[in-house]
Amino acid sequence: MKIAVAGGTGVAGRRVVEALIAAAHEPVVLARSTGVDVLTGAGLDAALAGVDAVVDATNKMTTSRRTAVKFFETAGRNLTAAASRAGVGHFVTLSIVGIDRVDYGYYEGKLVQEKIVRESGLPYTILRATQFHEFADQVLKLTPGPVAFIPRMQSRTVAVSEVGQALAEIATSSPQRMVEIAGPQVESMLDLARRLVKARGAHRVVLPLWMPGSGAKAMASGGLLPTDPNSRRGRIGFDEWLATVGAPSAP
Numbered sequence: 001m002k003i004a005v006a007g008g009t010g011v012a013g014r015r016v017v018e019a020l021i022a023a024a025h026e027p028v029v030l031a032r033s034t035g036v037d038v039l040t041g042a043g044l045d046a047a048l049a050g051v052d053a054v055v056d057a058t059n060k061m062t063t064s065r066r067t068a069v070k071f072f073e074t075a076g077r078n079l080t081a082a083a084s085r086a087g088v089g090h091f092v093t094l095s096i097v098g099i100d101r102v103d104y105g106y107y108e109g110k111l112v113q114e115k116i117v118r119e120s121g122l123p124y125t126i127l128r129a130t131q132f133h134e135f136a137d138q139v140l141k142l143t144p145g146p147v148a149f150i151p152r153m154q155s156r157t158v159a160v161s162e163v164g165q166a167l168a169e170i171a172t173s174s175p176q177r178m179v180e181i182a183g184p185q186v187e188s189m190l191d192l193a194r195r196l197v198k199a200r201g202a203h204r205v206v207l208p209l210w211m212p213g214s215g216a217k218a219m220a221s222g223g224l225l226p227t228d229p230n231s232r233r234g235r236i237g238f239d240e241w242l243a244t245v246g247a248p249s250a251p
């Protein structure tokens with residue numbers, strides 16, 4: 001099958017592309033580096049010609065509610081409209097477990113993205129994943145310098161390779177509306193960031209980031225953990241992932 005992967009150059013999107021190739025499907029990468037901009041719509045129609053399904057793994061790293069909503073609303077509307085014009089049979093969106101239980105600016109953007117897909121008229125699946133094992137590294141990069149600040153958060157972090165595999169399987173199967181995927185163990189994000197820094201032998205102090213409001217409390221007390229007993233479970237834990245990737249990209 002021919003599957004478009006929007007954000008196919010990103011942390012998750014790359015893994016979807018790899019899994020599709022491994023299963024002898026034909027991925028089409030939609031990213032600015034391949035001449036497609038989901039915000040302006042440039043290149044979208046040409047890229048979606050003859051495509052069977054679309055996976056949306058685009059992202060904008062931000063803590064701003066306004067920026068997140070603007071990005072996911074514009075990208076979501078452009079992508080679903082182009083997918084409808086192209087007669088795509090399945091639209092798959094990568095989202096996050098627990099975003100409706102935790103009031104946080106970025107998650108509001110993700111909720112808008114999900115709503116657009118649900119109301120698009122396209123056959124769809126929303127895959128809600130927990131934070132990737134890579135998430136601690138993504139947050140560490142936001143605060144460079146000798147002291148890093150990490151939000152208090154409980155998460156069943158999951159290997160992004162397993163999320164990519166799940167997205168490739170979903171995109172090449174029948175639409176399922178909503179599916180969740182989570183990793184094998186509940187972890188503290190602060191602890192994961194400290195383990196990552198230690199594994200790198202880096203000289204950085206990792207401190208909890210104080211955040212106001214009910215969203216921060218919900219994050220710290222398990223609001224981002226899956227509640228569905230039937231959620232897909234990844235097999236690879238954080239330590240196994242860390243041993244395999246070898247503490248990538250020094251902070």
Ligand SMILES: NC(=O)c1ccc[n+]([C@@H]2O[C@H](COP(=O)([O-])OP(=O)(O)OC[C@H]3O[C@@H](n4cnc5c(N)ncnc54)[C@H](OP(=O)(O)O)[C@@H]3O)[C@@H](O)[C@H]2O)c1
Nearest residue numbers: 007009010011012031032033037038057058059131132135
């Ligand atoms: N990180 C996590 O722990 C986690 C957990 C669960 C779910 N998710 C969700 O997974 C999705 C992907 O996250 P990620 O961390 O893999 O993202 P990422 O590494 O930041 O990659 C973002 C991708 O989006 C593309 N992109 C950004 N702006 C674009 C534009 N205007 N036009 C076309 N492409 C654009 C980028 O390509 P170019 O820059 O080349 O354009 C890149 O391929 C997000 O929606 C996120 O909410 C993430």
